[in-house]
Amino acid sequence: MLILFGSAAEQRLFSTAELLDRRFGLNLSKKIKSRLLLLRAAPNLAMVPTCQPYRLNKISRGEYTLDLLPPKVLRFAAEGGRTQQSMIKAVKILAVE
Numbered sequence: 001m002l003i004l005f006g007s008a009a010e011q012r013l014f015s016t017a018e019l020l021d022r023r024f025g026l027n028l029s030k031k032i033k034s035r036l037l038l039l040r041a042a043p044n045l046a047m048v049p050t051c052q053p054y055r056l057n058k059i060s061r062g063e064y065t066l067d068l069l070p071p072k073v074l075r076f077a078a079e080g081g082r083t084q085q086s087m088i089k090a091v092k093i094l095a096v097e
Contacts, residue, residue, distance in 0.1 A: 001042050002090040004079060014093060024096065031068040032096060038066075045078065045088035063094070073097055 005011040013019050014036060020029040035054070042048050045064070048056045055067040062083065065073040075097055079090035 001039050001044060001088075002079075003036060003039055004090060004092040006092065006094070010093065028069055028072060028096075031072075032074060035066045035068065035074050036093075039076075039091060043089070044086050045091070046086040064091075065097075068096065 005014060013023060014032070017029070017033065020032055023029075024032060038048060038054060045056070048054065048066070050056045053067060057065045057067075057073075059065055059075070062078045062081075063075065064078070065075050068074055073096075075094045076091045077094055078088045079092050080088070
């Protein structure tokens with residue numbers, strides 16, 4: 001799956017291990033990196049696990065979360081206006097909440 005970012009600064013943050021470690025700490029950073037790898041490896045959103053420890057949740061129309069370290073989640077949106085998970089092949093990272 002293709003992972004998009006809102007800005008060049010966000011792309012740099014989520015693409016650099018050292019910046020992630022500094023911003024979120026080692027444990028949370030490790031979870032973020034593994035979730036990004038999981039998303040990148042999936043051919044579409046339907047292939048992302050919906051059970052623990054990953055747990056894909058649909059929170060609103062076109063927006064989803066992946067569990068990190070409770071209560072933290074990685075929030076992202078489906079790109080391209082698709083609503084069927086098997087058709088979603090690109091996502092945009094929105095935030096770590």
